[in-house]
Amino acid sequence: MNQSNAFRIPDTQQKRIVIIGGGFAGITLAKKFAGKDVQVVLLDRHNYHTFQPLLYQVATAGLEPDSIAGPLRKLLENHKNIFFRMATVTNINNSNNKIKSNVGELSYDYLIIAAGSKTNFFGQQEKFEKAFPLKQIPQALDFRSHILQNFEEAVLSSDENDIERLMNIVIVGGGPTGVELAGALGELKKHVLPNDYPDLDFQKLNIYLVEGMDRLLGGMSEFADVKAQKYLKKFDVNVKLKTMVKSFDGENVEFDNGEKIPTTTLLWGAGVMGNIIEGLAEESVKNSRYKVDKYNLIEGTENIYAVGDIALMETEDFPKGHPMLAPVAMQQADLLAKNILASLKGKKQKAFKYLDKGSMATVGRNKAVVDLPKNLHFGGFMAWFIWMFVHLISIVGFRNKIVILSNWVWNYFTYDRGTRLIIRPFIPKINKQKKT
Amino acid sequence: MNQSNAFRIPDTQQKRIVIIGGGFAGITLAKKFAGKDVQVVLLDRHNYHTFQPLLYQVATAGLEPDSIAGPLRKLLENHKNIFFRMATVTNINNSNNKIKSNVGELSYDYLIIAAGSKTNFFGQQEKFEKAFPLKQIPQALDFRSHILQNFEEAVLSSDENDIERLMNIVIVGGGPTGVELAGALGELKKHVLPNDYPDLDFQKLNIYLVEGMDRLLGGMSEFADVKAQKYLKKFDVNVKLKTMVKSFDGENVEFDNGEKIPTTTLLWGAGVMGNIIEGLAEESVKNSRYKVDKYNLIEGTENIYAVGDIALMETEDFPKGHPMLAPVAMQQADLLAKNILASLKGKKQKAFKYLDKGSMATVGRNKAVVDLPKNLHFGGFMAWFIWMFVHLISIVGFRNKIVILSNWVWNYFTYDRGTRLIIRPFIPKINKQKKT
The missing domain is CATH 3.50.50.100 (FAD/NAD(P)-binding domain)
Structure with missing residues (x-):
């Protein structure tokens, strides 16, 4: 495997899977790959996972930040094939299989974009x-x-x-x-x-x-x-x-x-919009999300996937794409990990189908x-x-x-x-x- | 009582005691005055009291900030004669009994400076x-x-x-x-x-x-x-x-x-040094602390007191002043509150004597x-x-x-x-x- 070494990731015979983002999708993926015969590099600009559904309680003085955050290193502890690096990815180069970040370059065999969403001001920032x-x-x-x-x-x-x-x-x-x-x-x-x-x-x-x-x-x-x-x-x-x-x-x-x-x-x-990263072809992006097939593969690529909020998976049931919700992200991540591991063994992949378990909202005491x-x-x-x-x-x-x-x-x-x-x-x- | 009203403190017949600082001395004083026939205004640049002895555990990821901080409004809740205002005092005018702050002026009958200490770089900032x-x-x-x-x-x-x-x-x-x-x-x-x-x-x-x-x-x-x-x-x-x-x-x-x-x-x-405030005569300050007598009255003033780290009380037992420790601050504050309340009733005041209950330090697990x-x-x-x-x-x-x-x-x-x-x-x- 050809690699640059700004990230100090050991060079092994294993395929390297780079995951961008430590949200619901990112940590589900990393945990699924733990102990398997692949090398996983998880990148996030923060050193912690944020449990976003309770952010509003931090904003209203009900909880301290540490209660709704999980240090990513702690979550991934004791898994020797998983590496966390704190970095902000700035560019994806599909032709040489490398990402650029604020701390250097990294090569990948598979890239999974799970960068989530940010506030959408609809062009009126x-x-x-x-x-x-x-x-x-x-x-x-x-x-x-x-x-x-x-x-x-x-x-x-x-x-x-x-x-x-x-x-x-x-x-x-x-x-x-x-x-x-x-x-x-x-x-x-x-x-x-x-x-x-x-x-x-x-x-x-x-x-x-x-x-x-x-x-x-x-x-x-x-x-x-x-x-x-x-x-x-x-x-x-x-x-x-x-x-x-x-x-x-x-x-x-x-x-x-x-x-x-x-x-x-x-x-x-x-409103929210996907955290699109520079570098992929314009055709693969629609409404600030990456267009993916039923296997979460980004259109026009062979080894780059998007999951969760940032993925636009248009199906019969969801003609405008799946909702930007944590359960969608976790279910997609779970299946994608299984599919990649299956394909490495030459087995068949399964198409995604969202299982809606319901939704809820709280309104005060x-x-x-x-x-x-x-x-x-x-x-x-x-x-x-x-x-x-x-x-x-x-x-x-x-x-x-x-x-x-x-x-x-x-x-x-x-x-x-x-x-x-x-x-x-x-x-x-x-x-x-x-x-x- | 003559007062300016930037602080929106009600005008009453009670004597107004202004306390600068919500540290160990400040909250001890405020609690002692609670329910008494005086009006108390507590000023601090933060809206919380900091339990400084455990700051190092926040610095080393052992505790979250909320565990070692007490919101001052919560601490003083339900006491109608005590007013908290978030303000940084910038000047004391001894001649017209007023303090200046970043949010306006306030008059006082008694002023108690409990502004504590800050890091001392010994002139090499x-x-x-x-x-x-x-x-x-x-x-x-x-x-x-x-x-x-x-x-x-x-x-x-x-x-x-x-x-x-x-x-x-x-x-x-x-x-x-x-x-x-x-x-x-x-x-x-x-x-x-x-x-x-x-x-x-x-x-x-x-x-x-x-x-x-x-x-x-x-x-x-x-x-x-x-x-x-x-x-x-x-x-x-x-x-x-x-x-x-x-x-x-x-x-x-x-x-x-x-x-x-x-x-x-x-x-x-x-090292630490007192948070000296502009305005009082130079003679009243020594080694960045206010020189006080055994009643914590600042030298050369009649109604301005200093307690805790910022007070330099030189006695036979402590020729270089009392140590800058929480117990000193709390004991001085406790006695000063009693003395002011006694003097308002025409009773005699007591001189301060430090009761050393011991000291301790922890060194890891x-x-x-x-x-x-x-x-x-x-x-x-x-x-x-x-x-x-x-x-x-x-x-x-x-x-x-x-x-x-x-x-x-x-x-x-x-x-x-x-x-x-x-x-x-x-x-x-x-x-x-x-x-x-």
Whole structure:
């Protein structure tokens, strides 16, 4: 095998499989290849796996980052054929089977792109550069510091307009991220913040959830939409349907109907797009995702695969591609590992078929909605309990399960949040000019 | 009472006591004044109290920041006469009884300066601007990310000199911070890191503990010094006594004896100085601390007090001032609160007398040293157990006690560390120039 050695990977007779990304797909793949007769190199720009479904709880001070992150080296420990390297891949060269990264080049026999997705501003990045995305742990910490700093600043202000602007929160996008975040903020408003800030009137904290379509949770049932709206109302969240944001300058948000809301806090949960890497032919990319066949092979390549959010697999059941969800990513990764191992032994590969086990979203304390296959839907306390159970068993690592469970039990019974630390520098946003 | 209103503190008939700093002294004072007939305003640049004795465990991935921090609003909840405001005080005006801050002015009847201490580079800041201080939570997180990033970079390097430079760690200062950090790093080297980085040879990770005096733990007994040196040796720490650092450029550290060690990691634990605030007469400051009488009143003032690290109280027992330790701060704060409340009622005040209950330091797994009054000293497992017990009962908040205890139990039995996340951007330090 021909290799450059910036990565210090030993040269063996084994085929080298390079996996880009340590998300749900990446770690499923690596674990499947553990102990097999292949050499695996897992690359990620972070040294940890992020359990994205609970990011919103880090953003709302319910959990610390370590509870929802698994150090990748720990996850892959004791597997001698698996190598983790912290690197950001910048280019793929299909003709000589090499990737380029911020730390050097690496050759591969098989390449699996599992780089996931990032926030999609639909080409309007500049207009929304002051909005908060929520796809990574540092972003969740930024959001948490931001809202807590705003309350500290509001306490110091006597200007009613400033106070309103500091307290209002606008969330764009009525998918699971938006709904779960709005619910968690509603819970904070009702149970936690008034104790912390007796000088503030939390009637002035308005939480807006803005969605362009005429319903919430577009990927779920109508039942889920109706229930979620009902639950959000209980937590005092303003749901605005059929409304699009037009602009946000860090002080005001404007909607397409002309309405303006003064706020410094706009969370963007309106869409995601694949983390496309430079280098492959343009024809292989559609809607910021790699076009793959039923074996997750990227069109026009022979040894490059894409799985999970970044893969666009159009089938009869899913003519616009599979949904960008963790179960899809894990099922594709599982099958792809089996298929590659089978083909190395000259055996036949299987085509992918998604097994939908249902979907769910939680809306604050005691409330959630669950869709099961065959049109089974339910909500309320039982759905919330199942939501917690499924997330607990899904998160990687025994330690994380314990830490999260004990945090949830604590938060539930004390109506408290443990992690209200502002860890970035405090720079007053509005009062700055006036007071110095 | 005459007041400016940038802080939105209600105007009452009560005397206003402004406390600068939410450390051990600040929260002791605030709690003592809770429910009394005074108005208390506590100011801090952070929204949390830091339990500094365990900072080194955050720096070495043993604890997450939330375990050693207490949100100040939570600590002071339900006390209507106590107001917390997040602000950095920039000036004290003794003539009109006002302080200036980054968010505005505030008047006081009594002012208590409990601003603590910061890292002291003894006038050589520029020479050591690439060194890591360890006085605040963000600094501990920076150090943690830095050393983990170095190992990730070392894995990618084939240059033996680079690897040595990335792995070596130099700690300056043989006080409790230096000794405890060196012990914790020794434990990481022995039990945790080799599993995470099977590609690295941890014989190349040299930990140096450098001290100018001829002994360690200068504030403790000779017994403690001898034991600490013995324990550190077991954890493979190089102790260099009678050695001073001359310079550090981010790539090499040079000692006064001419010796050079290649390293990107210099932790500065060699000294602290008071966080002096602008405005009071120069005569009231000596060695970066406010000169106070036995009632903690600052010399030349009538209603301004200093307590804890920032107060220099010279007595017969302590001709050079009291040691900069948490117990001193808490005892002074406790008495000062009583004295102010007594004087408001026209009663007599008491002079301060420090009650030394002993001191202790831990040196990695199962090892610690304890000095008790009356020349009682002991070390080993029992000392380590007592060290844990005392720190657990001292930390604020029931939740923190539980979280820390469970982390310690987990770490002890699994030889693991839960919190190995690199949360700041990864910029290769050495390889950057060469590889792109």
